[in-house]
Amino acid sequence: MEALLPLITQLIAGAVGGNAASAALKQQAVSVVARTIAGAIGGVGGGMLLSMVGGEAALTGLIADGIGGLIGGGILSTIVGMVMARAR
Numbered sequence: 001m002e003a004l005l006p007l008i009t010q011l012i013a014g015a016v017g018g019n020a021a022s023a024a025l026k027q028q029a030v031s032v033v034a035r036t037i038a039g040a041i042g043g044v045g046g047g048m049l050l051s052m053v054g055g056e057a058a059l060t061g062l063i064a065d066g067i068g069g070l071i072g073g074g075i076l077s078t079i080v081g082m083v084m085a086r087a088r
Contacts, residue, residue: 006065007044013069014043018077020070027081029088038080039073046072 018039022030030038050068 006047006062009062009065010043010047010069010072011040012043013066014041014046014073014076015039017070017073018042021074021078022081025078025081027078027085029085030077030081034080034084035077039077041073042076043069043073046070046075 015036016039018035019032021039022035027035047065047068049072050064
């Protein structure tokens with residue numbers, strides 16, 4: 001169960017970050033479900049990147065997973081929204 005907690009935190013934080021970024025940028029090209037999925041995927045990626053980049057001083061814990069998830073979810077959701085808007 002302890003191995004799943006960071007992943008769940010990253011998924012939830014990524015979904016929140018993706019929806020918040022899309023709402024802030026007023027992206028209408030992507031549905032709420034797509035924003036949530038893209039944010040969750042970005043959250044997992046962002047959380048993993050944040051933990052790998054730090055080296056010995058790597059950020060660990062649920063707060064770091066949440067921060068990485070928010071940032072990663074927001075970035076990936078923004079990229080998906082820009083690509084979808086461009087495709088229309």
